[in-house]
Amino acid sequence: MLTYLARRSLLVIVTIAGVMTILFGLQKLAGDPTIFLLPPEATEAERLSLLHRLGLDRPLIVQYLSFLANAATGDIGLSWKYNEPALPIVLEAFPATILLATSALAFSILTAVPLGILAALRRDTWVDTFASGIAVIGQAMPVYWSGLLFILLFSTTLRWLPSMGGEGWLALILPAVTLGLNTMARIMRITRSSMLDVLGQDYVRTVRAKGIPEYAILFKHGLRNAAVPIVALIGLQLGGLLGGAVLIETVFSWPGVGRLAVNAVYSRDFPLVQSVALIVTVTFSLVNMFVDVLCATLNPQIRLN
Amino acid sequence: MNAPVFQMSNVSIDIGGPRSIMQRIASGINLELHRGRTLALVGESGCGKSVTALSAMNLLSAPLRVSEGSIVLRTEDGPQDIAGLDPSGRQMRAIRGRRIAMIFQDPMTALDPVYTVGDQISEGLRRHLGLSRREAWARAVDLLRLVGIPAPEERAGHYPFQLSGGMRQRVMIAIAIACAPSVLIADEPTTALDVTVQAQILDLLRDLGERLGMATLLITHDLGVVAENADDVIVMYRGHVVEKAGVGALFDNPAHPYTRGLMASLPPADGRRVELTPIPGQVPPITEEIQGCPFAGRCPHVMPRCGERMPALQNLSPEHSVACWLYPAVAEAVA
Numbered sequence: 001m002l003t004y005l006a007r008r009s010l011l012v013i014v015t016i017a018g019v020m021t022i023l024f025g026l027q028k029l030a031g032d033p034t035i036f037l038l039p040p041e042a043t044e045a046e047r048l049s050l051l052h053r054l055g056l057d058r059p060l061i062v063q064y065l066s067f068l069a070n071a072a073t074g075d076i077g078l079s080w081k082y083n084e085p086a087l088p089i090v091l092e093a094f095p096a097t098i099l100l101a102t103s104a105l106a107f108s109i110l111t112a113v114p115l116g117i118l119a120a121l122r123r124d125t126w127v128d129t130f131a132s133g134i135a136v137i138g139q140a141m142p143v144y145w146s147g148l149l150f151i152l153l154f155s156t157t158l159r160w161l162p163s164m165g166g167e168g169w170l171a172l173i174l175p176a177v178t179l180g181l182n183t184m185a186r187i188m189r190i191t192r193s194s195m196l197d198v199l200g201q202d203y204v205r206t207v208r209a210k211g212i213p214e215y216a217i218l219f220k221h222g223l224r225n226a227a228v229p230i231v232a233l234i235g236l237q238l239g240g241l242l243g244g245a246v247l248i249e250t251v252f253s254w255p256g257v258g259r260l261a262v263n264a265v266y267s268r269d270f271p272l273v274q275s276v277a278l279i280v281t282v283t284f285s286l287v288n289m290f291v292d293v294l295c296a297t298l299n300p301q302i303r304l305n
Numbered sequence: 306m307n308a309p310v311f312q313m314s315n316v317s318i319d320i321g322g323p324r325s326i327m328q329r330i331a332s333g334i335n336l337e338l339h340r341g342r343t344l345a346l347v348g349e350s351g352c353g354k355s356v357t358a359l360s361a362m363n364l365l366s367a368p369l370r371v372s373e374g375s376i377v378l379r380t381e382d383g384p385q386d387i388a389g390l391d392p393s394g395r396q397m398r399a400i401r402g403r404r405i406a407m408i409f410q411d412p413m414t415a416l417d418p419v420y421t422v423g424d425q426i427s428e429g430l431r432r433h434l435g436l437s438r439r440e441a442w443a444r445a446v447d448l449l450r451l452v453g454i455p456a457p458e459e460r461a462g463h464y465p466f467q468l469s470g471g472m473r474q475r476v477m478i479a480i481a482i483a484c485a486p487s488v489l490i491a492d493e494p495t496t497a498l499d500v501t502v503q504a505q506i507l508d509l510l511r512d513l514g515e516r517l518g519m520a521t522l523l524i525t526h527d528l529g530v531v532a533e534n535a536d537d538v539i540v541m542y543r544g545h546v547v548e549k550a551g552v553g554a555l556f557d558n559p560a561h562p563y564t565r566g567l568m569a570s571l572p573p574a575d576g577r578r579v580e581l582t583p584i585p586g587q588v589p590p591i592t593e594e595i596q597g598c599p600f601a602g603r604c605p606h607v608m609p610r611c612g613e614r615m616p617a618l619q620n621l622s623p624e625h626s627v628a629c630w631l632y633p634a635v636a637e638a639v640a
Binding site: 043184201202203205206207208209210211212214224225298299300301304 | 362364365393397398399400401402403406407409414415416417418419420427429432433464466467478480
């Protein structure tokens with residue numbers, strides 16, 4: 001298990017280095033930043049002096065290596081727009097995004113797993129049809145569209161919930177539900193199908209032949225076996241949630257990393273964009289590592305090999 | 306002989322429900338199980354052996370169901386008709402695993418992959434006998450020792466994937482006998498195992514059956530297994546019992562053409578080189594409506610009346626009965 005963890009951690013570091021390399025390349029592809037940073041009437045001398053100040057007049061390889069070295073110490077440089085260290089700006093907005101993403105995840109797990117189990121148990125009844133209807137809607141609607149629909153219905157027309165973020169837990173409901181809808185649909189489908197698969201297995205018949213009541217068969221044997229693919233999917237979905245947060249935070253004016261990223265892209269504030277990408281990558285990698293460890297714990301065949 | 310511990314009388318099993326066409330897949334099944342004795346149920350695949358076994362546990366799931374007859378279990382509390390109980394109800398659960406236990410064909414898939422074998426043996430013990438976790442585990446280790454697993458203390462903590470097929474089937478047997486049931490149903494317990502392991506498992510089953518006084522229903526398609534392990538035999542063909550006899554009587558004097566066909570397709574035990582005679586044709590599918598004897602289409606002695614009516618089971622001797630028009634007893638019983 002320890003060597004497994006060590007191997008997995010090494011992979012996380014490689015992933016982050018890879019992402020940082022791509023970010024560096026993208027910055028180079030975007031061209032000369034002084035065009036956006038300086039007023040149009042700036043002189044050539046002013047432009048060269050700014051390039052020098054940003055360290056962009058050094059050879060490419062030196063720029064790259066110092067970028068990686070600084071990133072490793074958590075220094076992405078100053079935000080071009082705010083003129084302060086970029087990473088702390090992102091870290092300040094990060095808790096709001098984490099709150100949104102975990103709420104969305106909690107919403108989707110808490111609705112999808114029971115609904116998926118129910119759909120499997122009541123296969124081909126109206127419950128199953130209802131559940132797959134929800135799944136189709138959840139997967140087919142883009143979040144920015146369903147978000148706007150929800151705002152229109154629950155905020156503007158019914159006036160039940162606020163449409164803007166940052167006003168207590170009520171303000172969390174709409175963005176979290178909107179963000180979690182797609183994930184919920186996916187988790188529900190995999191819960192249904194893996195429950196159906198597990199409940200049809202020979203070992204479930206063995207348990208039934210032991211005289212064990214149905215609820216114990218369902219939870220102790222059914223859900224325990226079906227959990228591995230469900231947990232693995234949840235880990236993968238977290239990436240989608242963090243990505244979806246970019247759109248959701250914009251639609252609902254949620255003060256998180258996503259909105260910060262969108263604004264940073266608009267103002268071509270590269271250090272800020274890179275900081276956001278770094279934080280999201282680190283979070284995603286760590287969560288995935290945790291999920292892998294969890295899957296291994298759930299499945300003795302992985303754990304013991 | 307004492308009253309049977311377990312008795313199926315005139316049991317018919319149907320497939321299909323209110324909204325689809327019903328099809329009878331087994332009919333008129335009569336069988337009795339006695340303490341310490343083994344009854345073998347023989348027949349080709351698809352002849353209704355496994356559904357009979359599942360019906361004995363009330364484990365048939367829709368669209369299969371017992372449509373006629375009674376399935377009676379006798380315990381110290383008196384006789385009880387299992388066929389009339391709610392399959393997932395409390396009464397039926399108190400019988401399954403406690404009074405009647407079952408061993409399945411494929412030990413590779415019949416054990417839950419995420420629990421240790423000790424846990425899986427303990428589960429029934431805790432449920433039926435109210436043992437604590439620790440007591441149940443200790444019993445599980447004893448049971449593993451009883452079914453001949455070396456180093457049982459260590460093995461109890463192992464997962465199914467860490468055990469060989471033979472070991473797993475021993476674990477299945479340990480699970481089945483854990484609560485000292487009076488009836489043990491073994492559905493093709495050795496079919497999925499290596500030949501070398503088969504004999505060990507069958508010996509173990511026979512030994513345990515005698516030692517613990519269990520009545521065993523052994524389901525198999527292998528007449529060799531029958532000859533070595535059964536006391537009584539029932540031969541089934543497409544949902545019908547066609548012959549019923551003590552094991553000696555059956556092998557000395559097989560009466561039904563199907564039984565004779567099965568024996569002719571088996572190599573002799575003394576190793577003589579003889580031409581094996583297969584039974585021509587196949588078991589007709591259950592979807593096919595058949596009037597008369599279902600074996601008529603493959604039978605070398607077929608007569609016109611075979612296609613008209615299925616003969617009832619009639620005694621040739623006190624411990625040998627057959628359902629075939631070839632025998633005067635059968636023909637007379639009708640006339």
